[in-house]
Amino acid sequence: MTPKKLLKELQEFTTADTVHMYIIERKLKPNSKSSDRPSEKFQYIPVQINLSPELVPLVSGMLEKAIEKKVTEDVQILDYEPIDDTLEKLYTYSDLGKIAGFKEFLANLGNKMKTLTSFKELEDLEKAWALCYGYYHANKKKWLYCIKKLSPKKIAVEVNVNTTVKDALKHGIQSFFDTKTKMLKPLNGFSINLDPSIDMVYHDETIYIFQKKAFEELASLTEEFEELAQEVVQEIEDLEIIEGVTFLTAIVAAKPSFRNKLIKAQAIGNINFLNGKTAKEVKKEFNRVGKRLNIKFNFDADNKVLAENDGDAKNIIDVLCEFYKEGVFGGKIFESPAGRIKKT
Known part of the structure; x- marks a missing residue:
């Protein structure tokens, strides 16, 4: 439409x-x-x-x-x-x-x-x-x-008129001017903005x-995304190809944008892409991407990708969700969290 x-x-x-x-x-x-x-x-x-x-x-x-x-x-x-x-x-x-x-x-x-x-x-x-x-x-x-x-703030404010002179002297009187009757009237009830x-x-x-x-x-999708992102982190941890998954967990919990990026990585199949690969094969893939993007990834003695701080965790998630796009015409690298897979 x-x-x-x-x-x-x-x-x-x-x-x-x-x-x-x-x-x-x-x-x-x-x-x-x-x-x-x-x-x-x-x-x-x-x-x-x-x-x-x-x-x-x-x-x-x-x-x-x-x-x-x-x-x-x-x-x-x-x-x-x-x-x-x-x-x-x-x-x-x-x-x-x-x-x-x-x-x-x-x-x-x-x-x-x-x-x-x-x-x-x-x-x-x-x-x-x-x-x-x-x-x-x-x-x-x-x-x-x-x-x-x-x-989350209060959506309505109660307004009750004071019914005695004593209360009126103490709290004042809430009133409004009725333009139809041309009279000032006491205001009873509550207001909603x-x-x-x-x-x-x-x-x-x-x-x-x-x-x-x-x-x-x-x-209620926000809460669902929070749960789903943690499930994806657990899925990555189970693959045993990344050391320091706790940093991924922390970034996903603190930054909604990285939570959504990780969900995107799963949705486009990049988590499944890692499934079945050895740590050595994953290391080779990260080195290839890191060289193209000028990002240095570190690895432990078992060839696992190392996440030693928040910056490492962000780089790993950015790569997994295809945050970086390469132009098909000029071959330039662009940064964008978006990207819809082209339908054939």
Whole structure:
């Protein structure tokens, strides 16, 4: 789908009359196990918040501007990958089976749900995870959802008016001026800040990712990547070709970019490439690459690649994930974490 066509389709929904807002709670599934993948063990529960007729056009206009800002004519629309370069892109994600818990939540959004009526109900949520806006297109009989990841800070502030003169003298009075009645009124309830930005859009069983990092957090993929990266480190350790794997473990835990690089190395088959090779064969491969890239790799008496510090660990991971690319025309070496294997 072209950006122009996608923008037109999304705009058809943001002008809809039916607009719902939800706070999404994330909590562990009742029967989840510690061994379950993070993308499978969490459930996402929407709680509806009724919007006043005056607020609906403001919310719709705010989100429409956020969509127009992202879906420009020259934006690239690509399939999602855990690691990519920093160019402006719009990613699509349609393999929802890989994010089972989030898939269940998206599938159930059209069902009847609880409506928020008090600040206490909001406080009782185990973890307020995201804000979601739903648009219903009556003619198409379809929904479109815009979702924004919430930060860990408190999302709502309770405001209760003091009911006695004594309290008013002590704490003051929270009030607002009603322009319709031309009167100053006491303010009772709680306020929620609505951020004019979107992290993802869900439409026609496809997720359109506006903010990659936020989407990964929304779908619990960040935690899954952390576990997967440690599994890859263990896989490398089991091959017994690298000495000092603890430095790889530390870098992967401290630097999300290197965590993703290691996952990329596995995804493109470079960990499997090492499987079955002797330490001597691996040494030869690292020496060849090191010479081409002007990177010095060290080895122990058993021909194992040595990781003696963080710098060594970074160099090893960079080589494994094909961080360095060689131009097919001029033969120049480029640095880039991205790189999609060319389809034949």
